[in-house]
Amino acid sequence: MQISLKVYGEHAGMVSHLIAKNPHNLYERKEKGGLVRIVFTKNEEREVNILFFVTVDNVELTKNQTNFSSITHYINDRESAVSxxxxxxxxxxxxxxxxxxxxxxxxxxxxxxxxxEITFGPLSTNLSEKEIRELFEPLGYEVSIENGKVLLPAAFQKKSSAKFITLKANQTIQDFFRHLFVLIPVMDQYKHYFIDEKEVDKLKRYGEGWLSSHPKKSFIIKExxxxxxxxxxxxxLDSNSNNQKQETIVKKKSxxxxxxxxxxxxxxxxxHNSRIVDMGAGEGKLTAQLGFVNGIKELIAVEPSERExxxxxxxxxxxxxKPDFLFPTFKWGSLFYYDSELENxxxxxxxxxxxxxxxNRLFKTFETIFTKYQPYHLIITTPNQDYNVVYDMKEAKRHSDHRFEWTRQQFQEWVSYWQNHSTYEVQIDGIGEFVEGFGFPTQMAIFSKKRGV
Structure with a gap:
């Protein structure tokens, strides 16, 4: 992965002093997580070309991580993608x-x-070309975007998430690097490290002088x-002078x-609510809230990802x-592996x-839940595809790992099938802000054992 920087004009040669690198020598240093090379491919009075090249060490990056054995450290795009x-x-x-x-x-x-003139890539991003332009153009850049070349039919090539981006502008060298070091992670939408207060300090430092006035400020900060x-x-996000706007931002519920x-x-x-299983508990956000519910005697958080x-x-x-908090039991597992300890x-x-x-795996999964695990109640939530229009998403899924997203009719049909082919009755509900014609953003089904069963 690399960044190509071309500098034009009468004083182009001053750039080597601003980055503190000798244009006649190859800079090569091993840093934690990879190898950095900086080479001046052209060094003339009115034009300087510099290549910043990084080779990632995937093994080094796994050190001191709890999920060091995960195969995704070795089979991914991190070695070749600007990120x-x-x-x-x-x-x-x-x-x-x-x-x-x-x-x-x-x-x-x-x-x-x-x-x-700056060119970098390949960048793996879910952002559209319009969204990428909205990040750079307000900063004075002229933006060109080229999709990565893939050995697939033309229709699929257009959907490639790998992009090469070229920017042209009159910028200081410091601002150029600050813009990229904030916006590349925003476009890549991937963080390989734990996000804490250090990330806030970094964003404030690199965003100084431009982030506060950027029209996509809120999006950049949240990403x-x-x-x-x-x-x-x-x-x-509290820098608006209008206190009412600040209050709206703080109070808006996700x-x-x-x-x-x-x-x-x-x-x-x-x-019946004393023995709870949070299946696919992830980072434990829901589990943490359930721990404060009075009357719960057993709380099990099941998750297949060691990292999560x-x-x-x-x-x-x-x-x-905290007073009255029930510490949960953590279990490794998933819906694909039957665990008798989760029965009844x-x-x-x-x-x-x-x-x-x-x-195609859902039928067997729910057959196992209804015939073997047999909980008194089963609570399910899932996105409402109809609502994606409200988010201006067209046909895109809300998350890259979603295998499907059901419309309200599809969800109703699926729920009705299991009500007719199991010993459970069901109630359908919605979650979030209701919009006429599109329903709720999240669909919810509550299955309960039929009386006498």
């Missing part, structure tokens, strides 16, 4: 330029706007910090919050001293789980 890993490995090598601190005699050039509590603590609150309230009113389960344990550990519980919860299962 947050690229930025992390390259950061130290271009630190002089990022921080705007060259030698004293060159400091006057920090604020000089050079004529730049950079991801977690709502971290976004709130950063106060980066769809995840809607889901968790609805599920918790449903659990509270179900007649470690995050859940860390989340739960922060709550152990009061409530099974599948919160945003079924859409991650291939449709």
């Amino acid at each position: 947050s890993i690229f930025c992390s490995v390259l950061r130290k090598a271009v630190g002089t330029a990022l921080n705007g601190k060259p030698k004293e005699e060159f400091k006057d050039w920090v604020n000089f706007a050079f004529s730049l 950079s910090l991801i977690f709502s509590d971290l976004i709130d603590k950063s106060r980066l 769809l995840n919050q809607w889901r968790y609150e609805k599920i918790v309230e449903t659990v509270k009113i179900l007649p 389960q470690q995050k859940a344990k860390k989340r739960i550990e922060a709550l152990v001293d 519980k009061d409530i099974f919860i599948l919160c945003e789980v079924i859409e991650h299962i291939d449709e």
Whole structure:
């Protein structure tokens, strides 16, 4: 993965001093997570071309991670895609330029706007070309985007997520690096490291002078910090002078919050609710809220991903001293592996789980739940495809791992089938903000054992 920087104009040669690299030597350093090479492929009075090349060490990146044995460390696009890993490995090598601190005699050039042409890729992104342009064009860049060449039919080539991006602008070298080090991870939508307050500091530092006025500021901040509590603590969205707008931002409830609150309230009113299984518990956000529900005697969080389960344990550990909190039991497992210890519980919860299962495997999965696990109640939530139009998503799925997303009619038909072919009756509900003609963003079904069964 690489970035090509071309500098044009009378003072192009000053760039080598701003990045503190000798244009006549190959720069090669091993950094944590990979190898950095910087080479000047052209060094003339009015044109300088520099190549920043990073080779990722996947084995090095797995050290000290709880999921070091996961095969996805070795079979992925991280070695060849420009990403947050690229930025992390390259950061130290271009630190002089990022921080705007060259030698004293060159400091006057920090604020000089050079004529730049930047090309980087391949970048794997789910953002549309329009969305990518909306990130760079407000900063003064002319944007060109080329899809990656893939050995597939033409119709599929257009859908390739690999893109090569070329930017042209008059920018300072410091601003150029700061823009890229913020926006590349936003476009890549992948973070290979734990996101905490350090990420807030980095965003404030690299976003200084441009992020606060960027029209996509909110999107950039949310994609950079991801977690709502971290976004709130950063106060980066609180810079509006209009207090009413600030209040609206803080009070607006996320769809995840809607889901968790609805599920918790449903659990509270179900007649059998002392033994709960949170299947596909992920980072433990729902599990944490269930731990405070009065009357629950047993709470089991089941998750197939060791990495997600470690995050859940860390989340739960922060709550152990809270009064009346029930510490859950963590189990490795999934719906594909039968576990007799989960039989005959009061409530099974599948919160945003079924859409991650291939449709042809759903029948067997639910046959197992209804005939072997036999909980008193089964709570299911899943996206409503009809509502995607409200999000202006057209036919796109809400998550790249979703195998399907059902319309309200499809969900109704599926629920009706199991009501007619099992010993359960069902109630359908919705979660989130209702929109006439499209329903709720999340569909919910509550299966309960028929009386006398």
